[in-house]
Amino acid sequence: MGASSVLARIRSGNENALARMIQGDPILVDVLPAGEAIPELAERIILHAGPPIEWERMCGPMRGAICGIAVFEGWADDLTHAANLAETGEFQFHPNHHFATVGPMTGITTRSQPVLVVENRAFGNRAFCTLNEGLGKVMRFGGNDKSVLERLKWIRDVLGPGLSDALKTYDGIPLKALVARGLTMGDEMHQRNVGSSSLLIRELAPRLARTVRNQSVLGDILAFLSANDQFFLNVAMTMGKSIMDPVRGIDGATIVTAMSRNGTDFGIVVSGLGDQWFTAPVEMPVGLYFPGFTEEDANPDMGDSTIVETIGLGGFAMAAAPAVAGFVGAGSATVAAKSTHAMGQITVTKNPEWTMPSLDYEGVPTGIDIRLVVETGIAPLINTGIAHRNPGVGQVGAGVVRAPMECFEKAVEAFAHSMGLS
Amino acid sequence: MGASSVLARIRSGNENALARMIQGDPILVDVLPAGEAIPELAERIILHAGPPIEWERMCGPMRGAICGIAVFEGWADDLTHAANLAETGEFQFHPNHHFATVGPMTGITTRSQPVLVVENRAFGNRAFCTLNEGLGKVMRFGGNDKSVLERLKWIRDVLGPGLSDALKTYDGIPLKALVARGLTMGDEMHQRNVGSSSLLIRELAPRLARTVRNQSVLGDILAFLSANDQFFLNVAMTMGKSIMDPVRGIDGATIVTAMSRNGTDFGIVVSGLGDQWFTAPVEMPVGLYFPGFTEEDANPDMGDSTIVETIGLGGFAMAAAPAVAGFVGAGSATVAAKSTHAMGQITVTKNPEWTMPSLDYEGVPTGIDIRLVVETGIAPLINTGIAHRNPGVGQVGAGVVRAPMECFEKAVEAFAHSMGLS
Numbered sequence: 012m013g014a015s016s017v018l019a020r021i022r023s024g025n026e027n028a029l030a031r032m033i034q035g036d037p038i039l040v041d042v043l044p045a046g047e048a049i050p051e052l053a054e055r056i057i058l059h060a061g062p063p064i065e066w067e068r069m070c071g072p073m074r075g076a077i078c079g080i081a082v083f084e085g086w087a088d089d090l091t092h093a094a095n096l097a098e099t100g101e102f103q104f105h106p107n108h109h110f111a112t113v114g115p116m117t118g119i120t121t122r123s124q125p126v127l128v129v130e131n132r133a134f135g136n137r138a139f140c141t142l143n144e145g146l147g148k149v150m151r152f153g154g155n156d157k158s159v160l161e162r163l164k165w166i167r168d169v170l171g172p173g174l175s176d177a178l179k180t181y182d183g184i185p186l187k188a189l190v191a192r193g194l195t196m197g198d199e200m201h202q203r204n205v206g207s208s209s210l211l212i213r214e215l216a217p218r219l220a221r222t223v224r225n226q227s228v229l230g231d232i233l234a235f236l237s238a239n240d241q242f243f244l245n246v247a248m249t250m251g252k253s254i255m256d257p258v259r260g261i262d263g264a265t266i267v268t269a270m271s272r273n274g275t276d277f278g279i280v281v282s283g284l285g286d287q288w289f290t291a292p293v294e295m296p297v298g299l300y301f302p303g304f305t306e307e308d309a310n311p312d313m314g315d316s317t318i319v320e321t322i323g324l325g326g327f328a329m330a331a332a333p334a335v336a337g338f339v340g341a342g343s344a345t346v347a348a349k350s351t352h353a354m355g356q357i358t359v360t361k362n363p364e365w366t367m368p369s370l371d372y373e374g375v376p377t378g379i380d381i382r383l384v385v386e387t388g389i390a391p392l393i394n395t396g397i398a399h400r401n402p403g404v405g406q407v408g409a410g411v412v413r414a415p416m417e418c419f420e421k422a423v424e425a426f427a428h429s430m431g432l433s
Numbered sequence: 434m435g436a437s438s439v440l441a442r443i444r445s446g447n448e449n450a451l452a453r454m455i456q457g458d459p460i461l462v463d464v465l466p467a468g469e470a471i472p473e474l475a476e477r478i479i480l481h482a483g484p485p486i487e488w489e490r491m492c493g494p495m496r497g498a499i500c501g502i503a504v505f506e507g508w509a510d511d512l513t514h515a516a517n518l519a520e521t522g523e524f525q526f527h528p529n530h531h532f533a534t535v536g537p538m539t540g541i542t543t544r545s546q547p548v549l550v551v552e553n554r555a556f557g558n559r560a561f562c563t564l565n566e567g568l569g570k571v572m573r574f575g576g577n578d579k580s581v582l583e584r585l586k587w588i589r590d591v592l593g594p595g596l597s598d599a600l601k602t603y604d605g606i607p608l609k610a611l612v613a614r615g616l617t618m619g620d621e622m623h624q625r626n627v628g629s630s631s632l633l634i635r636e637l638a639p640r641l642a643r644t645v646r647n648q649s650v651l652g653d654i655l656a657f658l659s660a661n662d663q664f665f666l667n668v669a670m671t672m673g674k675s676i677m678d679p680v681r682g683i684d685g686a687t688i689v690t691a692m693s694r695n696g697t698d699f700g701i702v703v704s705g706l707g708d709q710w711f712t713a714p715v716e717m718p719v720g721l722y723f724p725g726f727t728e729e730d731a732n733p734d735m736g737d738s739t740i741v742e743t744i745g746l747g748g749f750a751m752a753a754a755p756a757v758a759g760f761v762g763a764g765s766a767t768v769a770a771k772s773t774h775a776m777g778q779i780t781v782t783k784n785p786e787w788t789m790p791s792l793d794y795e796g797v798p799t800g801i802d803i804r805l806v807v808e809t810g811i812a813p814l815i816n817t818g819i820a821h822r823n824p825g826v827g828q829v830g831a832g833v834v835r836a837p838m839e840c841f842e843k844a845v846e847a848f849a850h851s852m853g854l855s
Contacts, residue, residue: 197628205614205617212631213634217655217656224648226651234639333790333793334790343794368758368759368766371765
């Protein structure tokens with residue numbers, strides 16, 4: 012095939028891919044037990060963040076979270092027992108991404124955890140993600156003690172069903188408009204969700220008041236939601252997955268459909284190359300640490316949350332969130348605007364519905380093209396939380412990290428090969 | 434007295450004034466019937482926005498609101514009867530500002546309306562303001578039909594007592610930190626309060642769930658609050674009044690302690706000149722109109738809401754709220770930053786606790802000095818809503834307006850006279 016027909020195939024593929032991204036219409040419709048939302052999720056199946064990985068190569072916090080969830084699900088008596096079961100191959104591990112699912116940090120998903128359900132009404136697909144646990148010691152950062160498991164039980168038995176009942180009084184909450192508003196409130200929907208979380212709570216509170224019949228429980232639910240600025244992160248992630256799944260497998264498309272990390276490997280998936288992962292060792296975030304912690308404590312980059320960068324938010328929308336630039340150690344508002352403009356060099360369009368007032372209503376840079384990443388040498392910029400490298404500790408900071416260039420180089424090579432060019 | 438001793442007296446006065454502004458510690462403590470909060474508020478006393486004005490000189494929307502509130506309070510049988518009573522001198526009119534009170538637009542305050550109570554804990558004084566009625570046909574924009582009065586009844590009988598019960602479970606909600614957060618969420622606290630309203634609702638929702646025993650009423654209250662992006666405006670105004678009242682009457686101080694308009698006159702009050710109003714004809718806002726309305730329909734500038742500009746918010750903090758710049762027709766983010774910097778030329782300090790991420794954490798320009806206004810020829814910039822000029826219609830747009838230079842010229846002249854310089 013000649014070079015010009017290859018280019019035409021790429022152009023057509025990417026046009027199709029971008030149209031699908033922009034057309035996506037994500038609606039938050041329900042909260043369901045994961046086992047109900049994802050029927051394949053049987054006993055002893057554990058979904059995790061990032062590309063596929065075996066127990067032996069997993070990082071500390073992911074192992075910690077797995078041991079915790081095995082106790083939570085009743086598959087192990089205690090953490091030591093759980094680790095033994097994991098070592099002897101008693102659990103099946105799969106990436107969330109293989110089941111229309113995403114999860115922040117360790118991203119552990121098992122059958123009895125409630126998951127957010129976002130339906131992409133333009134294409135009819137659904138995506139899933141567990142509920143945000145709040146700050147402090149939490150499973151997504153590798154926490155697994157009694158307090159972590161108690162909270163997960165409350166989320167399973169009280170919060171999940173409560174949100175489900177409230178959501179059933181709607182035809183769903185449209186998320187695109189809510190995100191557009193969040194962008195005008197200083198959120199980039201990865202490390203800063205204070206505006207969008209507040210908007211969602213405002214939206215849900217009157218419904219919860221009408222559906223949660225026990226007023227003390229209602230107070231607990233509202234207090235939990237109100238105390239959590241990052242509640243919307245998991246919603247944004249679910250939305251991202253629901254938008255990107257219909258963009259998978261488009262012939263000729265060089266657009267990234269997923270970026271994700273398991274704390275050991277960083278992986279990307281590219282539309283025209285099906286569901287193949289292109290991986291490289293994950294990098295270390297650069298950022299700010301909570302008092303008492305340093306980069307010595309940090310685990311390498313982790314989580315499916317990079318799905319938000321894949322749809323033009325997070326590090327890509329840094330200009331919308333000057334306040335987050337300081338929090339992740341990325342500097343001032345001026346630097347934030349520069350970061351967003353740099354991401355414009357590796358993306359093929361700007362989202363006309365998600366605009367940034369601080370850049371005089373420029374749209375967020377959207378559609379990462381693996382060719383542009385390799386050509387410019389500019390790797391995607393990601394805003395992220397930082398977990399302690401040991402199991403059971405939790406979050407120690409927040410920062411920025413780059414997607415490894417090697418993933419994109421491998422993908423470009425495979426793409427050329429698939430086009431008969433190598 | 435020599436020029437150098439006059440300057441020393443001014444310097445000392447302004448230092449004192451600024452210290453009091455920055456030290457102010459406004460706490461939202463309660464919601465009470467106005468008659469309870471302000472004991473002087475007897476039958477047939479009507480407080481209004483702006484400097485003193487008689488019925489004969491009042492603009493259309495203010496007359497409309499007065500007739501409506503007279504019916505609401507049971508002092509008149511209908512609007513025509515109310516107008517007759519007003520014309521024959523049956524009501525006493527006073528500015529809100531004379532009773533530690535502020536009110537948006539027409540700003541009508543009477544005894545049975547519930548008012549927000551903000552206590553300035555640094556000085557022990559309290560300030561008051563009615564609750565925001567939401568959008569559409571409302572009394573603050575001159576609305577007075579059945580729907581307006583029905584809503585006011587619900588606010589009096591349900592919302593006010595509900596909020597009061599919830600607030601009594603706290604030692605108050607500190608407002609300075611909440612405003613600091615709102616500034617990072619794209620609010621300037623005058624024409625944009627979506628972030629701060631959301632934060633306040635998040636804060637109150639769990640408390641309301643524990644104190645409002647009737648769950649259907651709770652749902653109504655949360656739905657009303659959730660539907661109102663401007664709910665925080667009245668809180669910000671009450672806060673502003675509570676901060677500025679202790680700054681009144683400081684010898685030698687050239688700082689503006691109040692700016693306000695009644696729809697006919699614009700008035701300012703200056704710290705070193707006691708409680709005297711310096712007035713001039715109010716100007717016409719320049720802005721954007723709702724569909725179906727033009728500047729032909731607009732009433733001149735109105736309301737006590739300019740108290741927020743007096744404390745460095747609103748038009749002064751435009752740079753924090755690029756999204757509002759478009760809404761009020763003031764242009765882009767770039768123009769918003771320029772507006773804030775221009776206000777820096779007529780103010781004497783920057784508030785270290787209220788900073789703007791978009792300007793790399795510069796503080797909002799604070800402390801309007803009448804000398805700087807006259808010297809530079811830069812009049813304070815105000816973000817404002819626009820009311821229809823006829824009674825009973827309501828809001829027709831939003832825009833920006835300048836405080837009339839004449840107020841400042843008169844004040845400087847009176848100040849010079851008071852210093853023995855004229």
